[in-house]
Amino acid sequence: MFELRLLCAEAQVESLGDALEALDALSVSVEDADAQTDAEQALFGEPGLPPPREGWQRSRVLALFQRREQAEDAVRLLQAQDFFAGCKVLGLEEVQEQDWVRLTQSQFAPVDITPHFWIVPSWHEPPAQAKQVIRLDPGLAFGTGTHPTTRMCLRWIARNPPRAQRVLDYGCGSGILAIGAAKFGASEVDAVDIDEAAVRATQDNAQANDVTLRTGLPDMAKGRYQTVLANILATPLKVLAPLLCGHVAPGGALVLAGILERQEDELRQAYAPHARLEVSDREDGWILMTARL
Numbered sequence: 517m518f519e520l521r522l523l524c525a526e527a528q529v530e531s532l533g534d535a536l537e538a539l540d541a542l543s544v545s546v547e548d549a550d551a552q553t554d555a556e557q558a559l560f561g562e563p564g565l566p567p568p569r570e571g572w573q574r575s576r577v578l579a580l581f582q583r584r585e586q587a588e589d590a591v592r593l594l595q596a597q598d599f600f601a602g603c604k605v606l607g608l609e610e611v612q613e614q615d616w617v618r619l620t621q622s623q624f625a626p627v628d629i630t631p632h633f634w635i636v637p638s639w640h641e642p643p644a645q646a647k648q649v650i651r652l653d654p655g656l657a658f659g660t661g662t663h664p665t666t667r668m669c670l671r672w673i674a675r676n677p678p679r680a681q682r683v684l685d686y687g688c689g690s691g692i693l694a695i696g697a698a699k700f701g702a703s704e705v706d707a708v709d710i711d712e713a714a715v716r717a718t719q720d721n722a723q724a725n726d727v728t729l730r731t732g733l734p735d736m737a738k739g740r741y742q743t744v745l746a747n748i749l750a751t752p753l754k755v756l757a758p759l760l761c762g763h764v765a766p767g768g769a770l771v772l773a774g775i776l777e778r779q780e781d782e783l784r785q786a787y788a789p790h791a792r793l794e795v796s797d798r799e800d801g802w803i804l805m806t807a808r809l
């Protein structure tokens with residue numbers, strides 16, 4: 517394959533990217549051309565709001581082509597376009613073929629939740645000490661066992677096995693918590709998410725782990741559960757307080773994650789009318805808050 521490297525200004529990135537794709541580039545990626553230099557400018561944005569600017573002052577645009585002639589033709593055609601004025605061709609080089617799948621896979625090793633409970637990608641053998649294993653490949657949905665919030669929920673499940681319980685995983689992502697609950701003996705597990713791709717990923721991951729879950733959008737959650745797990749984020753967790761608590765059976769457990777240490781008090785207050793939240797685990801600045809109802 518051949519990599520064409522171009523330099524352009526912020527306003528040209530989109531037209532250039534579209535044109536390269538139309539000219540049969542296999543992939544187009546964009547980097548900050550001023551990164552790690554004195555000219556680098558940080559782009560700050562508030563969560564949920566559009567960024568103040570769309571891109572960097574100067575971008576390096578990298579396009580991969582199957583054949584050298586395709587890249588050379590692309591340069592000739594681009595140079596004839598008005599929007600290309602001021603852009604520079606930095607170079608065209610052959611890149612060695614790599615086994616990208618293997619390279620990506622090598623970055624994901626098995627993850628230990630407890631000494632005997634492991635999350636293992638399908639291309640790895642489970643470690644000898646693993647007595648309980650969730651098979652999970654990194655995919656579209658959140659939840660591969662590497663994030664502290666997921667790890668704390670799984671650790672809680674391993675320490676408080678929901679044997680013969682009805683369990684709700686609210687915001688299931690990859691389905692990792694629901695699968696964990698099923699593996700630790702839950703008799704019935706409902707896994708719901710607002711994202712349909714997450715619901716599909718959960719169903720696929722349940723099959724790969726040979727467990728049965730009921731999956732669907734949040735409306736599917738009905739009635740009371742002995743354990744309700746929700747690893748979302750502090751703001752939605754506060755909004756969802758009455759709904760989540762309403763799903764916990766008397767004497768049942770509420771397990772909340774996605775909360776930063778500094779958000780402990782606001783969560784405690786939001787849940788105070790329904791439950792007494794306690795911090796029951798901490799990892800890397802995140803906390804796990806739980807309550808018995």
Ligand SMILES: C[S@@+](CC[C@H](N)C(=O)[O-])C[C@H]1O[C@@H](n2cnc3c(N)ncnc32)[C@H](O)[C@@H]1O
Pocket residue numbers: 657658659660661665666669686687688689690691692693708709710711714734747748752774
């Ligand atoms: C941080 S991920 C957690 C995934 C997985 N449960 C885990 O522990 O790794 C949060 C998930 O909650 C979902 N979510 C966010 N807001 C939600 C809401 N209001 N109702 C249901 N699901 C929601 C997201 O789509 C996402 O899949």
